[in-house]
Amino acid sequence: MDTVIIDGLSFALPLFIIAIGGIYSERSGITNLALEGLLGVGAFFGALVVALTAGNFAADSQVPFYLAMIFSVLGGALYAMLHGLLCIKFKANQVISGVVINILAMALTSFLTSQINAAVLGKPSNKFQLGVSSRFTVPVLSDIPVLGAVFTDVYPFEVVIILVTVLAWYVLYRTRYGMRLRACGENPHAVDAAGADVAKIRFSAVMISGALSGLGGICFAYSISANFSPNIYVGFGYLSIAALIFGNWRIMPTLGACLLFGFARSGGYKIAQILALPSTFSDLIMTLPYVLTLLLLVFFSKSNRAPRALGEIYDKGKR
Amino acid sequence: MSKRGEKTVSMKDRFLVRLLGNERWQAITIPVFAILLSLIAAAIVILLVGKNPLTAFQSLMQGSGLWPKASYAAKKSMLTDFMSFLDLMTPMLFAALAVAVAFKAGLFNIGVSGQMLCAGFAATAAVGYLEIPGVVAKPLVVLIGIVVGALVGGLIGFLKYRFNINEVVSSIMLNYIAQYVISFLIYTNYVDPVSRQSRYVLASARLTLADTEIGGLKMNIPLGFILALIAVAAVKFLMDKTRLGYELKTVGANSKAARYAGINVKKSIVASMMISGCLAGLAGVTYYLGYYASIGPRTLASTGFDAIAVSLLGNSNPVGILFSSFLITAITKGSTYMSSTVGVPQEIASVVTGLILLFSACGAYIQYMVKRSKDRMTEAQAEQHNGKEVDG
Numbered sequence: 243m244d245t246v247i248i249d250g251l252s253f254a255l256p257l258f259i260i261a262i263g264g265i266y267s268e269r270s271g272i273t274n275l276a277l278e279g280l281l282g283v284g285a286f287f288g289a290l291v292v293a294l295t296a297g298n299f300a301a302d303s304q305v306p307f308y309l310a311m312i313f314s315v316l317g318g319a320l321y322a323m324l325h326g327l328l329c330i331k332f333k334a335n336q337v338i339s340g341v342v343i344n345i346l347a348m349a350l351t352s353f354l355t356s357q358i359n360a361a362v363l364g365k366p367s368n369k370f371q372l373g374v375s376s377r378f379t380v381p382v383l384s385d386i387p388v389l390g391a392v393f394t395d396v397y398p399f400e401v402v403i404i405l406v407t408v409l410a411w412y413v414l415y416r417t418r419y420g421m422r423l424r425a426c427g428e429n430p431h432a433v434d435a436a437g438a439d440v441a442k443i444r445f446s447a448v449m450i451s452g453a454l455s456g457l458g459g460i461c462f463a464y465s466i467s468a469n470f471s472p473n474i475y476v477g478f479g480y481l482s483i484a485a486l487i488f489g490n491w492r493i494m495p496t497l498g499a500c501l502l503f504g505f506a507r508s509g510g511y512k513i514a515q516i517l518a519l520p521s522t523f524s525d526l527i528m529t530l531p532y533v534l535t536l537l538l539l540v541f542f543s544k545s546n547r548a549p550r551a552l553g554e555i556y557d558k559g560k561r
Numbered sequence: 562m563s564k565r566g567e568k569t570v571s572m573k574d575r576f577l578v579r580l581l582g583n584e585r586w587q588a589i590t591i592p593v594f595a596i597l598l599s600l601i602a603a604a605i606v607i608l609l610v611g612k613n614p615l616t617a618f619q620s621l622m623q624g625s626g627l628w629p630k631a632s633y634a635a636k637k638s639m640l641t642d643f644m645s646f647l648d649l650m651t652p653m654l655f656a657a658l659a660v661a662v663a664f665k666a667g668l669f670n671i672g673v674s675g676q677m678l679c680a681g682f683a684a685t686a687a688v689g690y691l692e693i694p695g696v697v698a699k700p701l702v703v704l705i706g707i708v709v710g711a712l713v714g715g716l717i718g719f720l721k722y723r724f725n726i727n728e729v730v731s732s733i734m735l736n737y738i739a740q741y742v743i744s745f746l747i748y749t750n751y752v753d754p755v756s757r758q759s760r761y762v763l764a765s766a767r768l769t770l771a772d773t774e775i776g777g778l779k780m781n782i783p784l785g786f787i788l789a790l791i792a793v794a795a796v797k798f799l800m801d802k803t804r805l806g807y808e809l810k811t812v813g814a815n816s817k818a819a820r821y822a823g824i825n826v827k828k829s830i831v832a833s834m835m836i837s838g839c840l841a842g843l844a845g846v847t848y849y850l851g852y853y854a855s856i857g858p859r860t861l862a863s864t865g866f867d868a869i870a871v872s873l874l875g876n877s878n879p880v881g882i883l884f885s886s887f888l889i890t891a892i893t894k895g896s897t898y899m900s901s902t903v904g905v906p907q908e909i910a911s912v913v914t915g916l917i918l919l920f921s922a923c924g925a926y927i928q929y930m931v932k933r934s935k936d937r938m939t940e941a942q943a944e945q946h947n948g949k950e951v952d953g
Contacts, residue, residue: 275671275729328919332926337669338873342918345870349911356906357610477737480671484730525745525859532734536726539734543725 246508247391254504255403256461261482261489261496262410263454268491269414270447271427271551275340276325277455278479279347280318284456285463286351287317289370289470293363304398307375310460311402318456319449321347326448330441333555344479352472369471375399375464399461406457410450411493423447427549430556440556455479488539490546502538506531570941574934581931588876591927595920596888602920603913607905617905624898625891641780648769648783648852650890652677655789655844656868657886658796659714659837661877663728665800666833667813668718672732673841674865675739676713680706680842681849682743682759682856686751689762689850698766703788706846707839713739714838718831728834736861744858752858759856768851785847790883792840797879799836809833841865870918889914 260277267274288310299305321343328339352368359367380393414420423443425433430440462478463470485503489496510527519527581590604614622628626642633639656673663670670676684705688698713735720726751759764771770782800806811819812829820826848864849856871889875881896910 328922332923333929334922334925335873338870338922341866341869341873342915342922345867345911346915346919349908349915353906353908353912356908477733480733484733487727487730522745522748525741525748528741529738532737536720536731536734536738539726539730540720540724543727546725546727548727 243388244391244394246505246512247388248395249508249511250501250504251392251400252397252465252504253507254500255400256458256465257478257482257485257503258458258497258500259403259406259461260455260458260479261486261500262407262493263451263458264482264486265489265491265493265496266410266414266423266447266454267451268486268552269427269549270423270444271430271549271554271556272326272329272444272448273336273340273553274325274448274451275337275483276322276343276347276479277451277482278475278477279344280322280325280452280455281459281462281479282351282474283321283347283459284314284318284452285459285470285474286355287320288312288314288456288460289372289463290358292372293358293370302376304376307398307464310372310464311399311457314456314460315453316456318459319453322449322452322455323445325452326445329448329555330445336553336555344475348472348475355470355472369469369473371469372464374468397461397465399457399464403457403461406454407493407497410454414493419443424549427551430551434558444556458482484535487546487548488535488542491549499535502534503531506534570938574937577931577934578938581927582935587928587931588878588881591924592874592876592881592885592921594927595924596917599913599916599920602916603909606912607909610905610909612903612905617899617903617909620899620902621892621895621910623902624895627891627895636774636777636779638778641778644780644782646890646894647786648781649894650886651783651785651789651851652844652848652862652864653868653871653886653890654882655785655792655840655847656864657871657875657882658792658879659840659844660868660872661875661879661882662796662800662809662840663833663837664872664877665806665813666809666829667816668721668728668830668833668837670714670717670732670834670837670841671729671869672713672717672736672865673837673844673868674861674863675732675736676710676838676841677845677848677862677865678743678856679713679739680709680845682746683709684766684846684850685759685762685856686746689766690751690760691766692763693765695765698763699768699784702766702768702846702850703843706842708842710838710840710842710845711835712838714841715831715835717838718834721834722827722830740859740861743856747856747858753855756855758858761854762850766850767854768847771854783847783851785843785851788843789847792843793879793883796840800879805829805832844868867914870914874918874921876924888917892917 260281264274264277291313292306292310295306295309325339325343328334329336355370356368359365375397377395377397379395383393384390414423422433422438426440426443433440433443459474463474467473481503485499486496488499507530510530514524514527581587581594583590607614607617619628623630624642625646626639629639656677659673660670684702687705688701691698717728717731717735720731721728747759753760768785770784772779773782800810808819808824808829809832811822811824812826816826844864848862867889871885872882874885874889892910892914896907899905899910900907
C-alpha cells in the first residue's frame, strides 16, 4: 500500500503542476496543446545548466537540482513566449501553434542536446545525465498508519510543487489579476472595457504555463528517467491536458484527476507484482489509468464546459 | 513607427504588396513565402553547424529521389528512390486528410496515430499471415483498415455526442489504450523473437510491392498511393459538392448557427469523426502493411501527430495537403541520406520541418500585414490625387 501512495504521488504531482500551467493559459482564452513541448524545453534548460556546471559541486550536493529547477522554470517561460507571440501577436490558430511548438521543441532539444554534448562536453551522447533526486521522510508523521506513506520517501520537488500550487490557486481565484485572467477566457471585451490589456494578461498567462510546465518537466527528468533525453516526450503534456479538461478547467478537480492517474498507475504495478504476472501483462496494466478515466468521463462529462472565449483570436473591433 | 494619420509608404509595403498583394493567389503565395522564409532560416542553421546549405538541400532532394545522385547501386536509380519516397508519403497523405476532415467540422482529431495503429494491427492479425492470393488479401486489408478506423473514430464522435466527452481527451486516452493493448497482443501472439516487433506480414497482404523488378530496376511500388490520390479527390468532392460536406463545414464554422439552420449537429460530429477515422485507418494499413511490414510494440507512429501540422500547412484543403505532405515527406525521407553524405546531423531535418510549420502558422499574420500595407498604399495614392486636385 505504501509504495502505491509514494509512487502515485511522485507521478501525479508533476503532472498536476503542468496541468495548472495549462489551466492558466486556457482560462485566459489561449488553447495550450504546447504543454508537451514546454515541459521538454524547460527540462532541457535545467538539465543543460546541470551538465555545464557538473564537477563544481560535491557528489551529494543538492544545489544542481535546485539550479535545474530555477532554469527549467525560466526556460519554459522563455519558450512559451513563442506560443504567446504566435497566438496573440501573429494571430495564428492556437491549436496549430501548439502542435508546431511541440514539433519544434522535440526537434530543437534533441538537436541541441547532441550538438552541445559533442561540441562543449566532448562526448557523443543524446542525453544529459542528472541522477535521481534525494528523498526524505518526515519523522513523526510518517508513522501514521496508511496516510503516513504520504510523508515517506518524499521527493523535495513534491514540496515545491505543493507550495507553488497554493500560490497558483491564490493568484487565480483571489487576486484582481486572477479574476481578470479568468474573465479574458470568458469575455475579453468586458476586460478591455474595464481598462485592462487583454493581450498582456493572456501573454503573461501563457508564460506562467511555460514556467509551470518547465518545473513539471524537470521533476519527471529527476525522478523517472534520471537524465534528459528526447525520451522525455512520452505524452505527459497530453496527459495533463486530459487531466485539466477532466477537471473542468478548475484547479482542485484537476488535482483529483492527476491523483487518479498516479494511483491507478502505481496501483496497477502493485497488483501485477502481487499476482506475480509475467512481464507481458504489464502492458495491460498500463492501460488502467486511461480506461478508468474514460469510464469516469462517461459519468462526469455532462457539465463539462470550456472557457467561452477559448481558442478565439481576440479582435478589439468585434463585438 | 509612423504617426497616426500620416500616410508613409515604405519599401516594405511596396515589396509585400507587389509580391503577395493579389488576393486570388494568396492561398498559394503566402505558404510559398513562408516556406522560403523557413528555408532561409534553415540555411542559416546549417551554416552555423559549418556545412554548405546548398549541398545539404541538394542531398536532401537526392535522398528523396527528386535529384539524381552521383552514382547508384545495381538495379537502383532516381526512380527507385522516388518510389520509396511515395511509399512513405502515402500514409502521411491519408493521415493529413483525416486531420483535415475533422478540422473542417470543428473537431480536433489528435488520435490519428491511435486509429492508425488499431487499423494496422487488425489488418495484420486478420490477413497479414493468411496464405491467400494477393488479389483477395490486399482488398481485404484495405477494407479492414477502413472499417476499424471508422469504428475507432466513430467511437470518439459518439462519446462526444452522447456523453459530452471532449474529443481531445478521449482520443488521447484511446491512443494510450490502443498502444498498450496492442503491444500486449503482439508480445503474446505475433512477436518475432529477434526483432522484438511483430512478425513480417506476408508479401501477398502488403500494400507495397516490395523489390519488384521493372525494366531492370528493383523497386518498391506503393499501391496505396493511387488510393491516396483517389482519397484526395473524394475528400475534395465531399467538402465542396455534397450536402454532408456543406453541413460539416457549417458546424465547424458556427455550430449554433448550424443548429438554428436545422442541421443535426450531433450527427455531423459522428459522421465527420467516422470519415476522419476511415482515412486514419487507411493511413494505418499503408504504414504498417505498406511502407513497413511489421508493428513495433509500445510506440505510436509520429505520422499521426506530424499530420496535424501537414494538414495546416495545406490549409486543410485536400489539394494543398497533397503538396504539403510532399514537402514534409521529402525532408523526412531525404534527411537520412543527407546526414550520411554531407554529415549534417539528421535532427536538422526535424528542425527544418518545425521552422516551415512555424512560419506557415503565421500565414494569417502575413496576410494581415499585406492588407495593411495595401491599405496604406491606396490611402497614400488617394491623398496624392486629392493634393493634385487642390493645386489645380
